[in-house]
Amino acid sequence: MDYSEKIPNNVGLRDDRRLQRALESWQPNFLSWWESMGPRLPTADVYLRTAVNVGREGWAHFAHVPMPEYRWGIFLAEKDPGRTIGFGQHKGEPAWQQVPGEYRAELRRLIVIQGDTEPASVEQQRNLGATAPSLYDLRNLFQVNVEEGRHLWAMVYLLHAYFGREGREEAEDLLHRNSGSEDAPRILGAFNEETPDWLSFFMFTYFTDRDGKYQLGTLKESAFDPLSRTCEFMLKEEAHHMMVGTTGVDRVVERTARLMADHDTDEVAAHGAIPLATIQKYLNFHYSVSLDLFGGETSTNVANYYTAGLKGRWMEERRRDDHRLTDDSIMVDALTPEGGIGQTEVAALTGLNTDLRREYIADCQSGVNRWNKILAEAGLPDTDKYRLKLPHIAFNRKVGAFASVNASPDGELLTGDDWRQRHENWLPAEVDKTFVKSLMKPVYERGKIAAWIAPPRNGINGQPFDYDYVHLP
Ligand code: BYC
Ligand code: FE
Ligand code: FE
Numbered sequence: 001m002d003y004s005e006k007i008p009n010n011v012g013l014r015d016d017r018r019l020q021r022a023l024e025s026w027q028p029n030f031l032s033w034w035e036s037m038g039p040r041l042p043t044a045d046v047y048l049r050t051a052v053n054v055g056r057e058g059w060a061h062f063a064h065v066p067m068p069e070y071r072w073g074i075f076l077a078e079k080d081p082g083r084t085i086g087f088g089q090h091k092g093e094p095a096w097q098q099v100p101g102e103y104r105a106e107l108r109r110l111i112v113i114q115g116d117t118e119p120a121s122v123e124q125q126r127n128l129g130a131t132a133p134s135l136y137d138l139r140n141l142f143q144v145n146v147e148e149g150r151h152l153w154a155m156v157y158l159l160h161a162y163f164g165r166e167g168r169e170e171a172e173d174l175l176h177r178n179s180g181s182e183d184a185p186r187i188l189g190a191f192n193e194e195t196p197d198w199l200s201f202f203m204f205t206y207f208t209d210r211d212g213k214y215q216l217g218t219l220k221e222s223a224f225d226p227l228s229r230t231c232e233f234m235l236k237e238e239a240h241h242m243m244v245g246t247t248g249v250d251r252v253v254e255r256t257a258r259l260m261a262d263h264d265t266d267e268v269a270a271h272g273a274i275p276l277a278t279i280q281k282y283l284n285f286h287y288s289v290s291l292d293l294f295g296g297e298t299s300t301n302v303a304n305y306y307t308a309g310l311k312g313r314w315m316e317e318r319r320r321d322d323h324r325l326t327d328d329s330i331m332v333d334a335l336t337p338e339g340g341i342g343q344t345e346v347a348a349l350t351g352l353n354t355d356l357r358r359e360y361i362a363d364c365q366s367g368v369n370r371w372n373k374i375l376a377e378a379g380l381p382d383t384d385k386y387r388l389k390l391p392h393i394a395f396n397r398k399v400g401a402f403a404s405v406n407a408s409p410d411g412e413l414l415t416g417d418d419w420r421q422r423h424e425n426w427l428p429a430e431v432d433k434t435f436v437k438s439l440m441k442p443v444y445e446r447g448k449i450a451a452w453i454a455p456p457r458n459g460i461n462g463q464p465f466d467y468d469y470v471h472l473p
Helices: 017-037 101-124 135-162 164-176 198-219 225-263 276-292 300-308 352-377 416-425 430-439
Strands: 045-051 060-065 329-335 341-347
Touching (some): 045 135, 101 164, 101 198, 101 225, 101 300, 135 198, 198 225, 225 276, 276 352, 300 352, 329 352
Antiparallel strands (some): 045 060, 329 341
8 A cells, every 4th residue: 555645545546647547636626626516514633434455454543633634535445366257147257357349338437426425425415523422423524525525546546547538537526516505406316415413423324334334345245356346345434324314323323212201201302412203313314215225125226236237135155046037036015906015026137126125124124123122221122112113115116016005014005195294294394303403512621421322332543532533614
């Protein structure tokens, strides 16, 4: 890993002057994007983790860093020279070190979609520093932000190195589209939503970053080896984002549960915490928009990606089948001919978005289970009212088989009128958002924390919770 370079990297940039020059001319555009669209809160420095080595010997270095001096670099996981393609029609052939002409457009599209989400999330989160519940949380926000910035670098490297002029144009466009923009929005729906408060941030890092984990997991299987190696390394950083989301929601639930039990009431708003019913609404929203990120229940795009070897399945090598799937079928969620919610049998290849979404849903359920354990341990009665739940797969969907219907969180089909009357019981309404926002007052004092959230059990890198994670100017 070369940190003396303008762009730290382990891809031998210094031996490829053309590529180096191209990336060095993109770099100032990235930095001005970071200036104008990245974290808004001014800081002196932040206790950040920087990748210094991709190997098993440990790769993270922690130090207080002024954020504009953070070293965004290009790091790929180590190369396995004998790697072969694990699935699809090219199964068993050597992995590709270059992009085959016939798959150029599809690969570029996948890389652009992946790349588009990374800066989008930074844009969505840019105002959150103003209302951080603690210095610990503020530090985690910025850690996530710089790493999402690095994930953008990861995709831009691939575009510049392997896709010629078109790739360089796409790299420019990744800085021009903006989350929520009227004229040039981000590509996928969830990345044009707002992240206006910290409950939304924790739900986003739990549910939406988790889509990232699963999509990266499938791209890590790619026959295109540089993409595979890039994603493998990104997944290591993603683990921290998962931790922020999981423990963030844990701590909100813990605080709410504590107050409910201590005061024997559901009305914790009066005590400055977030009612369980409001937490459920935020969960419903973030889960349902994240389900949309997996694309349609059936998709010929995904069938083609798999057959070509561009995008595999989650844990492809653990699947006990032929890894070609040409003769297999799968039951996918669908509207029945009578218009009800059911399932239908399709070719396994066209059902691969469903396959991945199911892996994701099972993982999401594990979060709900742990939050319900926190509620149970606080002594709250074992009834639906005192537990959290994932809404039905058809609830609030804008993409796929259920985009055309209205369904309740229990999976009951509703008329448009019914939905309009009742949706505010299930999704955050203006009053809920206003209330949550009213709790968002910054706490920048060492060791202190906002009243609506419990402190974390552990600090970062073995430091205590009251460590000086961030220095303000
Ligand atoms: N919003 O054939 P279909 C992350 C479009 S998150 C709007 O079913 P496909 C991160 C679709 O483009 C991970 N449009 O889709 C998290 C298509 O349009 P065309 C991001 C959508 O291609 C937090 C049409 O609908 N990575 O890293 O099978 C913080 C039909 O769709 C949406 C990836 O997504 C939507 N949600 O699957 C930071 C991996 N969904 O062609 C970062 C790369 C679909 O008919 N992407 N459409 O005009 C893919 O693998 C696939 O493109 C998708 C969709 C899974 C997104
Ligand atoms: Fe990312
Ligand atoms: Fe992430």
